[in-house]
Amino acid sequence: MDEQGWTAVVASAIRAPSIHNTQPWRFTAGPDRLDVHLDRERALPVLDPTSRQQVISCGVAVEFAAVALAAAGRATEVELVPAGERSDHLATVRVTGEREATEEDRALLAAIEQRHTDRAPFLPRALPGALLDRVQAEAGGLGVWVKPIDRSEEEVATVFLLSRAEEVEQGDPEYVAELQRWLRTDAAAEDGVPVETVPSEDPATRPSNWLIRDFVVGTRGVHETFLPEGDPAAPPPEVERPTVVLLGTDGDDRTAWLLAGRALGRLLLRATVEGVAASPLTQALDWPATRTRLRSRLSLVGYPQMLLRLGYPSVPGQVHAGRRPVADVLRFTPA
């Protein structure tokens, strides 16, 4: 693969979602390999002190690189590097030969460009069962389970822990300060979460059981927080009922986090191909206390890594979060 080829592959890899759009990655490309590194200078010490969520983000970038290589007619092998000796080298995507790119490869590549996190309410329309079956099978191939949260007692327990975690976060000035450091008001920003992509209303006032992360906490006026808009005599709005899935792994080490990221990347692209949007709801997984309680309340064998709402978009033409240029994150090693 030449430098131009790798530039195109990395342009796809960096479309990966990342916690607070930190884009915590660096890449080095050689003739037949792409190494993916964790960039610790972009860490979130309050929200993600173990870098678990940043490693998951890098796992998605690994998967997107593999998808781009497949669509470019390359056969690949992915090697995950176990944690050790403080190494930031997470994974290598190795080109092992050529192959015929399929229609499906091209559809997944197109989905990388189309996908974005959609935090608006979803339409009241069930997802096709075949989509869930397929993402469960693909994730299973990577050792990752995908559990729909569809039984009412599981939903109640998960919603409670999510709300509790959000409440703890909003009361933590260090958490709020870190969140505000990654919120962007400039639409052309190359990283961070653009304010146009997060709802301006308080998520707690939304008619939904599932509380999305509040990115503008601390900046909203009291009247905006407490006074619902509209006619007080109008019937209550329909409650949003998105599909919510939990991704998890048997272990909880760096390899497990990378596998969770790869499975998440695959799932998001399959969903996008089907016209289905997603947004993570990871507040309950940010904190050891709520994450541990989620394990016990849902009787999970293994570790929850990602909670995700899925559904059909209700708001077309949304703003996409920016990315740093490829040249800032890619280095070439001599042949």
Ligand SMILES: Cc1cc2nc3c(=O)[nH]c(=O)nc-3n(C[C@H](O)[C@H](O)[C@H](O)COP(=O)(O)O)c2cc1C
């Ligand atoms: C591990 C991980 C955790 C995330 N957690 C949340 C979350 O709790 N709430 C949310 O709204 N978005 C969450 N996101 C989405 C990111 O904010 C989003 O990917 C980033 O801003 C880039 O935007 P994009 O996905 O539209 O490209 C998460 C993403 C990842 C990879």
